[in-house]
């Protein structure tokens with residue numbers, strides 16, 4: 001039976017890495033559970049004057065390498081287990097790119113698309129009122145995730161600073177630049193992913209100037225559409241999708257026009273010259289590179305068999321189920337796993353924290369250059385682990401991340 005509980009999947013991945021690394025029982029137990037988790041109710045004044053209750057979470061998965069770090073997601077399907085899984089993956093993600101940070105994640109079960117700007121602001125501020133004592137530049141630093149953005153971060157930082165009565169921009173990342181944000185954060189997740197594709201093409205001889213498809217057209221998907229061609233000197237975007245549907249054009253889309261259209265109409269559907277196709281058909285197209293950039297459990301045992309892409313660059317967290325992973329490996333598809341491919345965002349978040357700390361800001365070129373160095377190094381460190389341990393890329397990345405966290409736990413005398 002295929003498992004769709006993301007936290008069970010995450011725990012299974014830890015066991016596989018632990019087996020390769022010969023970790024002892026106490027270390028496995030410690031790494032398989034969040035160090036701290038907080039569940040709370042939020043009471044928010046809605047536009048009709050009534051109070052609505054929402055369920056909120058903040059999970060600080062592991063602190064061994066530094067303060068917890070990870071986004072806050074506003075989504076109707078949020079559960080404690082999805083947040084646990086996402087916090088767990090953040091722990092390995094920050095370790096794979098060697099940042100002095102732990103992992104965490106937060107969320108609110110809500111439908112942001114049906115809420116007004118004012119309701120979202122009330123919810124964001126209420127969320128921070130609930131977690132203010134738990135977060136801080138040296139404890140836990142949130143950021144955006146699905147359906148949250150720099151505006152959400154601005155309200156949250158402002159609420160935190162009001163409660164603490166001090167200026168503290170580094171408490172949250174991916175803020176607008178006018179209030180302590182950094183150059184290069186908005187496209188960082190996509191840029192990091194495209195850099196890993198560049199390295200994969202160099203090592204394995206894939207051709208990035210051929211075709212590519214993007215599943216999910218939120219921030220990461222849109223930026224990948226624009227950056228793929230810029231960084232890889234070519235490539236034809238033949239299909240994209242969002243929560244409303246998927247579209248295809250064998251002659252290729254102009255990424256800029258597509259982003260403008262999506263921002264104007266709220267969906268990619270109906271883009272001039274496109275043909276609507278089913279969601280799964282996008283995943284199964286014969287393309288050189290496929291970017292899953294939406295949610296968990298998109299590539300499953302149902303569609304993996306039909307996937308024809310040569311490279312899968314996972315910009316989303318947890319898009320591939322373990323059963324699908326086995327199928328993709330057997331087919332020889334090169335998967336650049338989420339904890340590596342999507343690590344660009346948190347890397348530039350870390351750069352933002354550093355700049356906030358000394359209140360002096362870097363140029364865009366410097367941010368890009370340092371991001372490139374981190375992701376290129378991480379790609380090759382993972383490749384080395386894949387070769388040395390003779391494992392598939394996801395396990396290789398897990399081995400690198402888990403080994404670093406386990407070592408920090410040991411040095412601290414926790415295990």
Ligand code: GLU
Pocket residue numbers: 069070071072141142143144145146173317342343345346347349
């Ligand atoms: N939500 C993003 C992720 O999943 C960014 C996290 C961060 O910057 O802290 O990687």
